Amino acid sequence: MTKVIIIGSGNVAQHLIAAFQKSQNMGTEIDLIQVFSRQKESVSHLLDLKKITDDLATLEEADLYIIAVSDDAIAAVSSQIPFKNRLVVHTSGSIPLNALDDDNRKGVFYPLQTFTKNKEVDFKTIPICLESENATDFQLLEKVAKMISDKVFAINSEQRKALHVAAVFVNNFTNHLYQIGSEICQENQVPFEILKPLISETAQKIMVLSPEEAQTGPAKRNDSATIEAHKAFLSDENHLKIYKTLTQSIQHNGKKL
């Protein structure tokens, strides 16, 4: 059995705990022996209270420690693990492997997904990006990752940085465009519901087409009459600025291709 300990109680930690518990119940080689949470009740709905500790000094011996805490707490938490030469990984997209304390062997176990409290996700479909200092540790991480996901990738710190920036574009910024869509609807007494099937299909489309192939709209076809009408319609300065910036970028791209 591979003994795993999760340190943290936020969104990522909770989803990982649930995924490991599920894997364990299905009889895989995994044993989630302990979880650290500053408030025990944050995770008590997920596992036995006796497996939860609120004191890092009482951490048990394990094959793998997964630190799933906020980015700025990773370094400090990793330095408080009361062992030496154990495999300790973090789950962050933007923190380099080297931020972990030197006392233990370092690694990264980064599930690339947006997690929402109380909204279940199918962990099997979530890409897990792995990095370690040596091949043996990588094998262990790979074995553990494959128990909960079908999509496991070797990604070094530089590539992970790129992925994290790209994720900001396709997740944070995309969601912000949804919000602007919703604001435009509100201002004009149109239900935002009407746009939801379009939002769904826009995401589904690139499962079968590349984003280049899927691109449509007035900017793509250089339809300046529609673009000018849209600009005249947008009364919010900020919406207008974003409209202009993204329209120019699409037109610029058309010229590059």
Added chain:
Amino acid sequence: MTKVIIIGSGNVAQHLIAAFQKSQNMGTEIDLIQVFSRQKESVSHLLDLKKITDDLATLEEADLYIIAVSDDAIAAVSSQIPFKNRLVVHTSGSIPLNALDDDNRKGVFYPLQTFTKNKEVDFKTIPICLESENATDFQLLEKVAKMISDKVFAINSEQRKALHVAAVFVNNFTNHLYQIGSEICQENQVPFEILKPLISETAQKIMVLSPEEAQTGPAKRNDSATIEAHKAFLSDENHLKIYKTLTQSIQHNGKKL
């Protein structure tokens, strides 16, 4: 039976033809009696050749003519319908009702979705936005729309303009962000595949949360260290400009709320 004629052979026309054929086969009150297509073979895979004409002068009498052609051809095509006082509608998000020729009764039948050739969509889930000059025509449009979709809305030309601009944000611009994500992956030798589950979940999330509630990321939490690291990472001037514009907009929004 309600006799319908579709004029056009592009993406929207083809998906409408397929949806009406399907509805007809299920025994509804609809009768798609004719389709106009400049090249008959463009739609011959969808219906009987004898129902296809390439000459507007040979259009038959019908209860409803649906013009599904490119925006700039709508006015001209509507003036070539060889009848008077018939109900003639277009399917465009950005063209006002009044662009249609005065000889016939005007309306709009706008399915708000992105259509891809050869990719089937479930028309039942596609919102159809209707507009007409009088209540009787609206009832006919509503009856026809409900035969192919479960989501039918009364939307006037001004509201439709707002919806179309909002659709540019949530569809065209969002897809462009996917493309930038894909470019960043390519530049850093990371498979774009890794981002696809995130893209899916980002769209699904707002089916249960508002975009405001769903917003996460460094801009939302004012994490200036991560924002600066991302800016330093982005070597493409255009990507950087979009990153700054959207980050500022998210931060600005946070202050408004």
